[in-house]
Amino acid sequence: MGSGEQLENEQHIRDSHAAIPARPDLIRLGLGILGVGTSGPLIAMSTMSIPTLIFWRNLGGSIVTLPFALRHSLNRNGVKWSVIAGLLLSTHFMGFFLAMRWTSVAAGTALVALQPIFAALFVKMTGGHIPSKAWLGMVVSFSGVLLISGVDLQISFRSFLGDLAALISAAVAALYIMAGSRAQRTIETTTYTTICYFVCSIAALPIALISGYSLFNFNAREWWILIGLVFGAQILGHTMFNSTLKRVSPAIVSLIIFFEVPVSSVLAVWWLGQKPPLGILPGIVLILVGCILVVTRTRSARAELNP
Numbered sequence: 397m398g399s400g401e402q403l404e405n406e407q408h409i410r411d412s413h414a415a416i417p418a419r420p421d422l423i424r425l426g427l428g429i430l431g432v433g434t435s436g437p438l439i440a441m442s443t444m445s446i447p448t449l450i451f452w453r454n455l456g457g458s459i460v461t462l463p464f465a466l467r468h469s470l471n472r473n474g475v476k477w478s479v480i481a482g483l484l485l486s487t488h489f490m491g492f493f494l495a496m497r498w499t500s501v502a503a504g505t506a507l508v509a510l511q512p513i514f515a516a517l518f519v520k521m522t523g524g525h526i527p528s529k530a531w532l533g534m535v536v537s538f539s540g541v542l543l544i545s546g547v548d549l550q551i552s553f554r555s556f557l558g559d560l561a562a563l564i565s566a567a568v569a570a571l572y573i574m575a576g577s578r579a580q581r582t583i584e585t586t587t588y589t590t591i592c593y594f595v596c597s598i599a600a601l602p603i604a605l606i607s608g609y610s611l612f613n614f615n616a617r618e619w620w621i622l623i624g625l626v627f628g629a630q631i632l633g634h635t636m637f638n639s640t641l642k643r644v645s646p647a648i649v650s651l652i653i654f655f656e657v658p659v660s661s662v663l664a665v666w667w668l669g670q671k672p673p674l675g676i677l678p679g680i681v682l683i684l685v686g687c688i689l690v691v692t693r694t695r696s697a698r699a700e701l702n703p
Contacts, residue, residue, distance in 0.1 A: 417648065421640045425652050428640075431633025431658025432626060434507050437667045439496040442621045443539035446493040447604035448623070450486060454597035456626035457589065461635065465584035474583030475591060481575035482595025484568050489596065491565030499558025501664035502672035503544050504656045507562035507678040511650035512687050513537050530690045537686025543679035551673065573650055577641040585639045592638075593630070624693055651691045654684055 417425065442449055495504035513534055520526045541563070547553035581590045604611060637649055657680060664670040 426456035435629035445609035451598040457630035458593035471582040478581035484572040486599035499502035509654040533689025540682030547675040565657035
């Protein structure tokens, strides 16, 4: 297969919501699930302020990928989308980190995994077509959201606010995945991640400084948690997912990220002794079923941002 034909085939697979990724990308996605699965429990364990944690985590990720990025050339359009993705990632992390500390890891990660629902809605808002059968999946997922939020509201108003933070994080995450897909059409993954992570860290820095949060005065345990976030959630997680966006639909990547939920939930029980309320389990199942319906029914829509 020639390079032009291969590129065309990769583009066709990337733009198809229902195409099954090739085996190498399935392996990357599997590693990514394990990586991001450690994120929620580690964030819940850390006592660093949220802006500080976002700053160091993403600066560390940017530094790790920088040597590989220096081998590749830049493209203005790719850099633009990388910067946009970095700003979106920073906003996503603010919501996600708040959710991990305000509600249970299981509920927060389940709600954040609504990315494909928001991706489909953004496609519709930008003029794309969403088949009528896909709306059934959205209704099913929304029922799961109501169930989880209702249970958390009975537990505490703080848990309910954590659910809202997770929903906002999910919406922004969908835009982040789409922007990352656009960026990697013209630049390499390592170039994209270096720029994206650096912009994300710089966006969080002023918030940490203005709020008076410390950047350095932490014990060894906090730094070890941070190292775990950098090499687990950021490099093994986000970077593995980002590396598939050249060939895999953003909607498919968003759906597969859902399997972070059981990984994070098990680790939360193991590391934190945090058992989610039994009442949210049906809600998690409804969200998963709804997301699968949306992705498998949205075959003709293209989950991407308009230029």
